[in-house]
Amino acid sequence: MSDAVRADALLDEMPREGRGRLKVFLGAAPGVGKTYAMLQAAQAQLRQGVDLRVGVVETHGRAETEAMLTGLPQQPQQRLEYRGVALSEMDLDGILAKPPKLLLVDELAHSNAPGSRHSKRWQDVQELLDAGIDVYTTVNVQHLEALNDQVRDITGVQVRETLPDWVLQEADEILLIDLPPRELLERLREGKVYVPEQARAAIDAFFSQTNLTALRELAMQTAAARVDADLSRRYRQQGQQAPALRGRLLVGIDGDAQAERLVRHACRVAERRHLPWSVVYVDTGGERDETRLSYLQGAQQLAERLGGEVVSLRGSEVAKTLIEHARERRASLILVGRSRQRLRRIWHLGRGLAERLLQHGQGLEISVLDTEASHTPALSRRRQPVVWRDYLLALLATLLASAVALGLSRVLELPNISLILLAAVLVVAVRSSLGPAMACAGLSFLAYNFLFIPPTLTLTIDRQQDVLTLLFFLLMAGLTGNLASRQRQQLQALRETQRETSALLELSRKLTAATDRQAVLAAAMQQLGLWQDVEVSLLSRSPDALWKVEAGAQRLLTDLERAAADWSWQHDQPAGLGTGTLPDGRWWWLPLSGEEGPLLLLGISPKDGRSLPAERWRLLTALGQPLAQALERAQLAEDLEAARLHGQTEELRSALLASVSHDLRTPLTAMRGSIDSLLALGEQIPLADRRELLEGTRDEAERLDRYIQNLLDMTRLGHGGLKLARDWVAPADIVASATQRLRPVLSALQLEIQVPQQLPLLYVHAALIEQALVNVLENAARFSPPQGRLRVAIEADAEELRFSVSDQGPGIPEHERTKIFDMFYTAARGDRGGQGTGLGLAICQGMLGAHGGRVTVGEGLDGLGASLTLHLPLHTQPQMEEEQ
Structure with missing residues (x-):
């Protein structure tokens, strides 16, 4: 490693002298325990006797977090007034x-109230660090500016409070606070993250299992990248390369x-040594x-399929490119096959790839897999079609340059x-390929000899120095044409790679935002539909072997095409057009497989009926x-x-059977x-007693009717069968009717x-x-x-x-006030008592929710009972017609 790199690494550390240290407790989402872990630390x-103070900590009403604040000295908050509202x-x-x-400074990405010195809390922290104060702080991964768009694609929520990534990169220590999504959702439902009303809204909007898992992966990647960068920086300070741990x-x-044989061998070696492994192809153009x-x-x-990573690299020299990539990935072992291409060995002075790796790969283990010559079938090199137009270009370029x-x-x-003739060779090489370029070099050699080497207009050479001149001209023309041709091929390859990468990135971006199967299919069709020269169809297969078109072209398959699709599905391999399996149909089938x-x-079906180029097949496979x-x-x-x-459903069924059996019986x-x-x-019963028995029977029948009505209403609410026939009504009429x-x-x-x-x-x-009010009144x-x-x-x-x-009843305990609106929940005491189906208030909540309303619980009359x-x-009031 150069001294300049080491000096730069050392200079990066110098400004931190006299500056406070920053420790960040990083989490994937609210509620994972960042603040609790910070207070615990x-x-x-x-x-240990450290002089510390709590600058600001947001407990969000969590009892366990508030308990951790006990004994910690706290800095009084600053009071600010903004538009008549007092803020702290x-x-x-x-x-x-x-x-x-x-x-201790909680919520690093917080936006300060107007009137504060800094608009963002992280700016306050920077000033505290400059003053030599160590800071413990917390932040969620979705607040990083560089991840803002990715978080929006994942969750559908645009995070407004962000902080620059360099703030996290300059932290002296990052501690990842992790909590599995399932446990976080349990904490959310139990009210340990937000109050219950907010918790239900958060689960529906942000805290889904998919979103939390994606955010958790982002947090882990962020922490891992920081650890990796920190390790590399420490070794650079010592003037060393970071070792492969x-x-x-x-x-x-x-x-x-x-x-393929080499890949299988590599997989076995990686399994034996418990190493991650990558397959690397170096494209030399x-x-x-x-x-x-x-x-x-x-x-x-x-x-x-075997679990390896596939990497494609660009480079002019395979050995050096492999070694550079190995050092970047901190690889310890390079495995290659023995080179049997004689022309390449001659070009490298008899040294094969393995010899060149051994020469330049100090500190790396180089393994060479030799294969029997009899097991290596000769590659059938298909003759490239001769493009006579390119050779005609070589002839015309030579004639023009000679003139x-x-x-x-x-x-x-x-x-x-x-030099004029060499320019013609360059033009031909750039516009065509190596063959026409070499043909132009040969023609230019002859024209140079015939027209300009004495004696002119002959191919005879009298002077010895002219022989050397012609030989050097031929050598330079050949090298120039070869170099220009290779550069053109590399440029074409780079363009193909860019198109492939762009397509992959665009599809990945769309798929990241897809949260269900239909969204995934829509994203796939949106990307694949950009190709106007092909038809695309996505099929699913039922257990009875029937095909269903999920998205794309609705085409009837012939028996041959259906057979190709069946084979592809059963063998988990591509089949159909352009493959070695049932290639006579119009469709190419690729199975999209999971574990x-x-x-x-x-x-994929080309509209012209011809097989697509190999580059397109590779891109489709990569997109799959x-x-x-x-x-x-x-x-x-x-x-x-x-x-x-x-x-x-099982819980509700059990609760329904347990409660309804009593309330109906x-x-x-x-x-x-x-x-x-x-x-x-x-007639032996007195008339008054008979009337009382009949009235009691009627009351019990009405009670039974209300229970059944509640069950029907709850069923309609749960299955979306409740239709709102809205109309303008006076509130006093509703009260009177209820x-x-x-009565x-x-x-x-x-x-x-x-x-x-x-x-x-x-x-x-x-x-x-009215029914909702009846339920509350009856309760x-x-x-x-x-x-x-x-x-x-x-009111x-x-x-x-x-x-x-x-x-003025016994009231509802405060800890049960959020539960009484759950189906089949009956409080041990209070307005609900220990008996009943527990449907009345649940229906009330559902009916008001359908209108955009809600139900709240408070204290009753004279300090007794409860108030619901x-x-x-309210909507914009209708205009009353004026009397004529």
Whole structure:
């Protein structure tokens, strides 16, 4: 390593002298425990006597986090006022006035309130570090600026609060706080991350299993990249290359018949040594026929199936390119096959690839796999079609250059005339290929001898120095033409690679944002549909071997094409057009496979009926890999969701059977007893008692009817069968109708109704809102004491209208107030009691939710009971027609 590189690495560390140290607790998402881990580390520092202070910590109401703050000295917050609202921020000046050794600053990406010194909290931290104060801080990976677009594609949420990546890169220590997505979702549901209402919204919007898994991968990649960069920097400071801690196996392949054998051998070696491994192909820009391309592609596909990494590199010299890549990836072993190409060995002075690797690969283990000559089938080099137009170009270029040289021969010396002919060779090499370039070099050699070497107009050479001149001219023309031709081939190869890379990146970007199977298929068709010369079809196969078109062209398959599709699916290999299996059809089939086999079949049919070029096949194969991974990810997410729904269904079924069996049996038993008494005693029962029995039977029948209605309403809510027939209705009418329906139930209570004279109209489904109010009133009356007060009040403001039902019952414990709206939940005491289906308030919540409303719970009357408030949004009031 050069002294300059080492000096730069040392200079990077010098500014940190006298500067505080920054430790970042990095997480994938809120709730993984970053703040808790930071406070835990601070408690350990406090026990060691470190002078520390809490600058700002956001507990978000989490009890375990608040408990960790106990005993930690805290800096009072700075109070700011913005547009009449009091805000609190970290007191930067107060901290700098009496600086501690260590400061805790939560949420590094936070935006400060207007009026603060810095607009961002990370800028405050930079000032604290410059003052020599060590800082512990927390940040989520989605707040990194460089990942903003990727996070948006993953989650569909644009993160507004970001910080530059260099802030994280300059941190002295990064600690990854990891929590599996399943555990994080459990914490979210238990209210340990957000309050329950926010938690439900967060699960629906941001905290999905797929999003959390992708964010977790980003966090791990960020931390791993930082560790890798830090290790390399430390070694550069010592003037050394970072060693390969675990090592890696690189296997170099070429387009020959032994490439697949070499890949299989590399896989076995990697398994024995427990090493990650990569298959590397170095493209030198030379021409490759279709046979070599097929061998190369087969070896790369085999490596992918065996779990290896496939890498394609560009370079003029294979050995040096392999060694440079090995050092970049910190590989410890390079495996190659023995070179049997005589022309290449002659070009490198008899040294094969292995000898050149041994010469330049100091510190690397070089292994060479020798193969028997009898096992190496000769590569059938297909003759390239002769492009006579290119050779005609070589002839015309030579004639034109000769004419120009003759015209300038009187003013130019002989060496300068040769440059004109060399220019013609360059032009031909750039515009065509190596063959025409060499033909132009030969013609220019003859023209130079015939026209300009004395005696002119003959091929005779009199002077010995002219022989050397002609030989050097021929050598330079050949080298120039060869070099220009190779540069043109490399340029074409680079363009092909760029097109392939761009297509892969675009498809990967679209697939990253796809969260389900249909979104994956839409992204695939959007990308593949850019090719106007082919038809694309994505097929799925049912268990009874029937094909279904999932997306793309809806075409009837012939028996031959269906047979090719079946074979491709069963053998997990491409088949059809352009392959060695059933190639006579119009479609080329590629299975998109996961770990358990094919997931989908990609079909490509050229519109002109001809087979696509090999480059297009390779690109389609490359595009198939991320598409298959996205399909597998979507299927896994669907399976997990199905398993979760199945579990919830079983829980609901058990709760329904347990609760409904009691609630339906009780009124039926009472009704049966009354009817049996009437049948058995008949006229012997006094008239007043008979009337009482009949009224009791009627009340129990109405009670049973309400239970059944609740079950039907809940079923309609759960299956989306609830239709909202909205109309304008007066709130007072809803209250009057609901109290009239429950008159027998409310007769034993002191009912108070508070309805203002001027109230806005509601645009709602009146029957549903009335039913919701009936459920709340019945629930309150059920647990109110005899002759207890029950108040129904209506309030309104510019945004919403509220129905409040307050009682003097036993009340609802505060820790159960968020649970009473769950189906089949019955509190041990309070407004719900220990009996009942637990459907009334759940239906109430569902009905109001369908209207964009909600239900809240508060304190009851005179410090007793509970108050349930129905919130409904107000709409723009209709214009009343004026009387004529």
